[in-house]
Amino acid sequence: MREIHVDTIKAKLSELCIEATHVLPDDVRDGLRRAEATEKAPLAKQILVEIIDNFDIAQREMIPLCQDTGTTVVFVELGQDVHISGGSLEEAIHEGVGAGYTSGYMRASIVAHPLTSRVNTGNNTPAVIHYDVVPGDELRLKVMPKGGGCENMSRYANFLPRAGKEPIIEFVMRTVEESGGNPCPPLIIGVGIGGTSEYAMGLAKKAVTRGVGSKSEDEEIAELEAEMLEKVNALGVGPQAVGGINTALAVNILTYPTHITALPVGVNIQCHSARLKEAVL
Amino acid sequence: MAVERLSDLEVRLTTPVTDEDVSELKIGDHVLVCGTIYTARDAAHNRMVQTLDAGGQLPIDLKGQLIYYTGPTPARPGHASGAIGPTTSMRMDPFTPRLLAEGLKACMGKGNRGLEVQAALKQYHAVYLMAVGGAGAMLSQFIKKIEVIAYEDLGTESLKRVEVEDFPAVVMDDCEGRDLLNEGRKQWRDTEKLGSYKPSEKIIVAQG
Incomplete structure (x- = not known):
């Protein structure tokens, strides 16, 4: 049994949200560069150049890649030998997301009720969370900010x-x-x-x-x-x-x-x- | 003239937009927008149309203006703007003809417009531009100044006045009823590889 405190989870989530929305993964960058190199339509090529500029500028200037910083989808792989201490895992995830979106100057895009009031919750919470319980004593957190x-x-x-x-x-x-x-x-x-x-x-x-x-x-x-x-x-x-x-x-x-x-x-x-x-x- | 042709593919458009400017802009033109533009999304559009329906006055005179569909991220200290890319334009479709009737000459977002908006662009002699979706950091570099001028309670969705310089976009729908999604697709599709798949002649884009 391994113990992980909710404060550690909160801090990590906040970090992951900021990094995910500002730094595009290498495989996606490579894919976009390949697309730009192979594109035959001149206007399409120009657009791909602008998209490549975008991920360079986002990382350098710490401006989000896209103003739609998304619904925060969190994939959790919880090792069955982990014990979460200090509070609720679910609350820690939401709090970490809220802290990341607020301190990272990201856009709050979530409304509290989908049908009636549609009032913005102000810090992009709640996240959408998917849990998998897996063998082992590690906790894997994957953050996927998903644009509307x-x-x-x-x-x-x-x-x-x-x-x-x-x-x-x-x-x-x-x-x-x-x-x-x-x-x-x-x-x-x-x-x-x-x-x-x-x-x-x-x-x-x-x-x-x-x-x-x-x-x-x-x-x-x-x-x-x-x-x-x-x-x-x-x-x-x-x-x-x-x-x-x-x-x-x-x-x-x-x-x-x-x-x-x-x-x-x-x-x-x-x-x-x-x-x-x-x-x- | 507020449209300056820089090459076969590229023009510079300075606002306010005149009827002559609109006539100059053809689908596939890469446009560099300069001057004052306004931002509004669904919630602000809804309020503007409600105001018009109630016989009220809008916070801005729409004649000759360009509305950009965006809800930027908060700017970091020392930056004029946060990420400021376009949102999906189709969500504004129910409101757009009404604003075009008030004299709006251009709108800018991403994705495609429904047939009613395409017809209204022709009827009111206006144009739809597309800025590159998902490129909000790059687009922020062309923003000189942003100020909220109305509907402040809507937060990121408030009505804002924005000063831009050489802000890049593409003419997607022109005043002759031509639509780049349909014409671009036709030009670049590979019929042999499509096999038995029959592409639609005219796409009416899915709602969302």
Whole structure:
């Protein structure tokens, strides 16, 4: 049994929020640089240059990459041999997020009630938290500030069990094409196949966290990722939908066993400002 | 003329925007915006339209103005602005025709507009610009000054007056009803690789 105090968690969360919103991960930077190098449409290329300038300036001047500093999505992997001391883990996460967003000059974008009052909570809390309990005595925290423009373009569908891959490819393409410039392409597209409706959507979001340049360990699925990426880029939507050959930087797929009657597919759309930062306590 | 053509692809637009300026701006133009612009998002648009519906007076005269859809992050001490990139324009679609009727000549955000807004841009002779979404730090470098002029209670969503210099954007929808999402896609799509997938001729962008 290892003890971790809530104050340690709070401080780490605050740090992760600030770093995630200001410093773009290296794999995403590399993906954007590759896109700029390969882009054929002149206006699309100009936009990619501006996007590359953006991550350089954000880090140098400590200005958030995007004014939409997102819903703070926190993935928690809690080792089953960890004991959290000094208070509630959940409260510590929210307090850490609130402290980070306030001291880091980030935007508060969360409203307390989704339907009625829609009053801003003032410090971007509460976070959206996903817990996994895993073997071991470590606590892994992953912070993913998720922008509204791309999150709102995410979709779910269920297909006939033996529909095969073709309608899934078309569903992903249609989702991207109909989103146009709203989700800020070039995108990372997370696809979750299997489980149940909510599980497929969760997988899709987790798939996004694999970032740019990773490959499924399942060979057939890795091929499907490559095929989807090629087809999405063949749409011609391009960076910010001005027309071009770089609409997505990556398609990442995660799968899970499912019911005999079902083929659930979730699609999570991630903008080019694919912010993610993790730490292990 | 407040539109100065710098190259085939690039123009400088100085506000206020005239009818002649609007006529000059074509889809795909890279625009450098200079002068005074205003910021407003959903909540401020809602208030402006409510005021107009009640026969009231707006806090600003919209004639010849440009409204930028953004809610910046708080500026760090010593900075003119925090991150100040565009938000999704489509959320402003229900309000835009009404403001164009009041004389607004340009709006700027990200993503695409619905068919009603595209028709209204043609009807009222106005233009829709797109600034690069997700590039709020880069865009902050072109901001000289920001001041809140109305709806202060809305926080980041308040109505602000902003001085900009060579703020980069792209003409997405022009006054002739042309839309860059549709035309750009057609030009750069790879039909062979698309296989059996049939792209839509005219995209009506999903709500959100």
